[in-house]
Amino acid sequence: MIPQHMRAVQLTGHGGLDKLFYRTDVPVPQLQPGEVLIAVRACGVNNTDINTRTGWYAPSVTTGITEELATQGVAEDHADLGSWDRKGLGFPRIQGAAPAGIIVAAGSGVDTQRIGTAVVVDPVVRDMSLTRWARGVQYIGSERDGGYAQYVAVPDVNALPVQSSLTFAELAALPCAYQTAEEMQLRTRVGKSDTVVVTGASGGVGSANVQLAKLRGARVVAIASQDKEARVRELGADLFIARGSPDLSGQLGALVSERGVDVVLDVAGGDDVLHLWRSLSRAGRFATGGAIAGPMALVDMRDLIYKDLEMYGIANPEPEAMRNLVRYVEAGTLRPIVSQVFELSDLARAQAAFAKKGHVGKIVVDIDNAAGSAA
Incomplete structure (x- = not known):
């Protein structure tokens, strides 16, 4: 009753x-x-x-x-x-x-x-x-x-x-955090040929992005605090950069070489956005689902223009995102x-x-x- x-x-x-x-x-x-x-x-x-x-x-x-x-x-x-x-x-x-x-x-x-x-x-x-x-x-x-x-x-x-x-x-x-991450993956069309950078990789949306990108077969570069590296790698991250490290652009370049980054899935915002944009290859895709490090970001518009980048803000996922998550957990491919x-x-x-x-x-x-x- x-x-x-x-x-x-x-x-x-x-x-x-x-x-x-x-x-x-x-x-x-x-x-x-x-x-x-x-x-x-x-x-x-x-x-x-x-x-x-x-x-x-x-x-x-x-x-x-x-x-x-x-x-x-x-x-x-x-x-x-x-x-x-x-x-x-x-x-x-x-x-x-x-x-x-x-x-x-x-x-x-x-x-x-x-x-x-x-x-x-x-x-x-x-x-x-x-x-x-x-x-x-x-x-x-x-x-x-x-x-x-x-x-x-x-x-x-x-x-x-x-x-x-x-x-x-x-x-x-699943709702909100994993849902936001799944929508970020859908909008940026993450696939097995992609190198994907995930910021805030230890948080709710970030850790979900690591899992969901690996579910799609992508290579994942995770950014999180140094003390969480082992746990983030357990989630499937292939490469790791400690949050707050100097010369983020240089570190990303050294890790991914000339291939560049295909997709950035960002939940941090702040000063790193400039360097994340610079790491993207031609026709790269950038999605943001949060700005906990700061909502104001300095960017170089030439990256957007001359590399023909795509940008997506994620606040209200479409129904497909939650339906996908239910399907993943019912199939046993996501925990x-x-x-x-x-x-x-x-x-x-x-x-x-x-x-x-x-x-x-x-x-x-x-x-x-x-x-x-x-x-």
């Missing part, structure tokens, strides 16, 4: 970790037509949670996501704080873009046979009448309530059935990397650990039996 109230963590405004409140009396979502209600088992922690809470998406913020900013937030007097689409949020808001769980109720117009199905959530709510890559109109955990709660309501189409022996904690790593699991009541501590960037892979929140299997 579905209760009237649930455990959840509500975000009460932009700011620090003190804006997160654990409650046990939050009303269970009421289903709208075409929606399903999911009993959440686990929910992944992602950069978008930190970015939204702190107000980092505001155009007036020009620095990267430091540990201090991630825990304290930006100044509250910013008038333009908002979500990724910069339209502003309503509070309180339940964050959490990456729920996995079991359907327990169906709204009108939804096949009731879906009840009892294990699902992973595609967080992008789309208007399919819009132009491709512009279809994302809401993001679960941002413009609508998300998975840091016992129950979440999502459009039926966003609840993807999955049959796998993976735990719900592992499945909760998401989970570093740490926290209880829902410890969400603030989970986000603080996420901000330290000491982990490899994903941090996940256990809502209700995250260790259970979706099989």
Whole structure:
């Protein structure tokens, strides 16, 4: 029987970790037509949670996501704080873009046979009448309530059935992080003949990019902090450069020789973008899915122009990305990397650990039996 109230963590405004409140009396979502209600088992922690809470998406913020900013937030007097689409949020808001769980109720117009199905959530709510890559109109955990709660309501189409022996904690790593990485690979057409540079290779999106590029047979050059080299190589990286090393252009050139780099998959931004562009060969492809090192980057437009480069910004993946991920895990060719699991009541501590960037892979929140299997 579905209760009237649930455990959840509500975000009460932009700011620090003190804006997160654990409650046990939050009303269970009421289903709208075409929606399903999911009993959440686990929910992944992602950069978008930190970015939204702190107000980092505001155009007036020009620095990267430091540990201090991630825990304290930006100044509250910013008038333009908002979500990724910069339209502003309503509070309180339940964050959490990456729920996995079991359907327990169906709204009108939804096949009731879906009840009892294990699902992973595609967080992008789309208007399919819009132009491709512009279809994302809401993001679960941002413009609508998300998975840091016992129950979440999502459009039926966003609840993807999955049959796998993976735990719900592992499945909760797929939305947002692995989804962004898969969209980056799709847009840049990563293939077995490509040399691919992956920045932030120890984080959620970065480690996913290493795994997914190797799944496609590419040669991977990973960039991450030196102390994580062994773990990143275990994920499949063929070559490694320590983050912050001087002369990134020179190191890349020495590793890949005259062949150059075919694809750059970047989640860091900042000063390295100039050197990453320079490493790309003629007709190279560059995709960015984050800017934690800084949203402002100096670039040489001659690289873009005279090497006929392609550039892609990735915020709202198309449906194919999540469908692919489900197919990979069901086939047993992909196993998401989970570093740490926290209880829902410890969400603030989970986000603080996420901000330290000491982990490899994903941090996940256990809502209700995250260790259970979706099989």
